[in-house]
Amino acid sequence: MSDAPQRIFTIGFAGKTAEQFFTILKGAGVRRVLDVRLYNSSQLAGYTKKSDLPFFLRSLVGADYLHLAAFAPSKQLLNGYKEGEISWAEYVDEYTSILDRRQPHQDLKSGDIDGGCLLCAEPTPEQCHRRLAAEYLQRVWPDLMIQHL
Numbered sequence: 192m193s194d195a196p197q198r199i200f201t202i203g204f205a206g207k208t209a210e211q212f213f214t215i216l217k218g219a220g221v222r223r224v225l226d227v228r229l230y231n232s233s234q235l236a237g238y239t240k241k242s243d244l245p246f247f248l249r250s251l252v253g254a255d256y257l258h259l260a261a262f263a264p265s266k267q268l269l270n271g272y273k274e275g276e277i278s279w280a281e282y283v284d285e286y287t288s289i290l291d292r293r294q295p296h297q298d299l300k301s302g303d304i305d306g307g308c309l310l311c312a313e314p315t316p317e318q319c320h321r322r323l324a325a326e327y328l329q330r331v332w333p334d335l336m337i338q339h340l
Contacts, residue, residue, distance in 0.1 A: 197304060197305035197306075197332070197334065197335050197336070198305065198306065198335070198336045198337075198338060199225075199304055199305070199306075199307050199308070199309065199325055199328060199329075199335055199336070199337055199338075200219055200221055200306075200307070200308035200309070200337075200338050200339070200340050201308065201309040201310075201311075201316050201319075201321045201322060201324075201325050201337065201338075201339045201340065202215065202216065202308055202309070202310055202311075202321075202339075202340040203310075203311050203312055203313040203314045203315065203316070203319060203321070204237070204238075204239045204310070204311075204312060205312045205313060205314045206314040207314070209237075209238040209247075212238070212239075213247065213248075213251040213252055215340050216248075216252045216254065216308060216340070217251065217252045217253070217254075219308070219338070219340055220306065221252060221254050221306060221307070221308040221340075222254055222255065222305075222306035222307065223248075223254050223255035223256065223257055223303065223306065223307045223308070224244065224248055224254060224255070224256050224257070224307070224308050224310050225257050225259050225262075225303070225304075225307045225308060225309050225310065226241065226244070226256065226257065226258045226259060226310045227259050227262035227263055227309050227310060227311055227320065227321055227324050228263060228310065228311055228312065229260075229263040229264055229265075229266060229269055231244075231258065239310065239312075241258060244256055254308075257303060257307075259295065259298075259299075261293050261295035261298065262290070262295050262309070262320075262324045263320075264282075264286050264289065264320050265289060268282065268285050268286060268289070279318055282320075283323060286320055286323055287323065287327070290323075290324070290327045296327070296328060296331045296332075304328065304332070304335065308340065309321040309324055309325055315339075316339045322337075322339070325337045
């Protein structure tokens, strides 16, 4: 990445109408959505399904779409947390270990990150892996600024 400070955004689509979601992205100046979901093609994804989202982003926001599967949690980890088998603290530790093993930042170019927005379903970042993914990227690139939308 360059020496100039760069910005990455995060957003969750749950609880937002399509109008709210795309208006927020456009208003923030998001240049590409970086999809970090494990499941991005189910009916539950609604207007953010992988097959539809690139079109909506180009048409409504003027942004690109990139699926970053290496940033998604493992199925076992996600299910364990959803089913209450592991705590949030355990989730954080395991997800961080997954990122440390995968080192997904190595597949990214600086242009992918600056103005990019990590996408997941959770409405807020506090207990969502997109926040952890953004913080991982900030550890790799300390000048990276994170803004949760």
